[in-house]
Amino acid sequence: MTAFFCDTNCELNYKTAAELGIRNVIRMPYTICDKEYFYDLGEHYDAKWFFNLVREGNVPITSALNAEDYKSYFEPYYQKGEDIFYVSFSSEMSGTFNYMEMAIKELSQKYPGVKFTRYDTRAISMAAGIQVAAAAKLFNEGKSVEEIVAFLDNLSSRVNAFVVVDDLNHLKRGGRITAVKAAIGSVLQLKPVIKLTQQGKLSPVATVRGRNQALKSIVDETIATATDLDKYPIVILNGDCKEEAVRVADRIQAALPGAKILHYDIGPVIGTHCGPGTIAICFVGGERPSVEA
Known part of the structure; x- marks a missing residue:
């Protein structure tokens, strides 16, 4: 079996993600007014609240997930022997994937035989989301990871x-x-x-x-x-x-x-x-x- 993953930087709405059967969503962090939050594809996010805080002079910051964060998402599937297919936002826009690679290296040594595939959409926001949605539909149709990657290579x-x-x-x-x-x-x-x-x-x-x-x-x-x-x-x-x-x-x-x-x-x-x-x-x-x- 293979588990399908995406992250919240694809900005698909949480309802759309649910309709596509996407259950594994990596939540990216942000901090505003000295409080850290993890974006949830809009389920508990109020855009007006956030942007009004910015207009008032509050400066938000983003940060990278660390290796332990990634392990918390992926290790349950490694433990079950399930392969992982992760369609991600662009690696050119964040250093977070360095930590992801550290986590995958450790998990692969601990659980040999599990295949991890990350497809880099080279995009962000709904430019990534369009690709995630297309990949999820093919995944639900039973297409192989290799077939989906080939499709995305022609689309991305x-x-x-x-x-x-x-x-x-x-x-x-x-x-x-x-x-x-x-x-x-x-x-x-x-x-x-x-x-x-x-x-x-x-x-x-x-x-x-x-x-x-x-x-x-x-x-x-x-x-x-x-x-x-x-x-x-x-x-x-x-x-x-x-x-x-x-x-x-x-x-x-x-x-x-x-x-x-x-x-x-x-x-x-x-x-x-x-x-x-x-x-x-x-x-x-x-x-x-x-x-x-």
Whole structure:
């Protein structure tokens, strides 16, 4: 037997995960107001509460799970002799996978014969979630891990994420842009358009004057490049700016009437790095840009 795993950085809603039969979800930690929480795919998470705290000046932080944390998730299956298939967010975005590898090395020595497979989606948020959902459906159909990996290899590079952040200071704090660029950009109302790259990073690939123009640019490119609308949804995520997200969705729906559009809140782990007012669009389309962040 094989156990299927994902993590909360895929940002699937907990109800969707349950519908897909995903029972093993690795919860990623965040801290705000000196209290640590573990994201649960929205089951007990209030996006308005989180982003209002950020607006009030509270600075959230994220941290990596350690080897013992990973062992607590995986060891019960090693003990039963079950293989593990873990579809994860991008290893380029966190050092947590170094600790995971330490845990797997120890568990593999303790329980020889168990096969552990991790598929790196080279994505985050619902760009990873689209891949997790596709993998879970194939898993439920009885496809082998090897078959699912081959399928994801053909899909992954075409799962895109376009992001517009409202406050550049969040990007500065995360090292995405320099303090000078953040200061100048804030004064001039310059908004970076961020895209998920082939390398599995989030990279500012363009700068647009004004938020409306930045949003228009990602909407227009989504409309121009989205494919496979009969198979995959277009997912719009928002950092407590739902009304604006609905307007973005309406423009896409008018141009692509056959598209299934889903709305999700940005979770607290990813929200830590992008802040309130963020709009992201995740969808299957053309090949991601190959840009080193």
